[in-house]
Amino acid sequence: MGTLFLVGATGCGGSIYAITSSSASSKLETAEALGAERYAPYEFWYAKEHLHKAMEEASTADYGDAIKFASTAEEFADKAIVLAKQAHEGSGR
Numbered sequence: 001m002g003t004l005f006l007v008g009a010t011g012c013g014g015s016i017y018a019i020t021s022s023s024a025s026s027k028l029e030t031a032e033a034l035g036a037e038r039y040a041p042y043e044f045w046y047a048k049e050h051l052h053k054a055m056e057e058a059s060t061a062d063y064g065d066a067i068k069f070a071s072t073a074e075e076f077a078d079k080a081i082v083l084a085k086q087a088h089e090g091s092g093r
Helices: 002-033 041-059 063-090
Strands: none
Touching: 002 041, 002 063, 041 063
């Protein structure tokens, strides 16, 4: 029974990673389009590097860590989007 659970649990890792990394990638593209590299450089690059690390971890089938890195990337991409939008609002765009 324990083996069956382990197989089932590891089978989902790739799917969860794919969903999380896809979302993070999309949000990072949005952040980039809003100029987050200029207006929120820390958050933008933190997200970008965490997404890159997530891809590295996934390439070795270490989906647990890949999901954590992708989630962090998504969180910081969201922050970069908010900061970039605030910068645009402040400049009257």
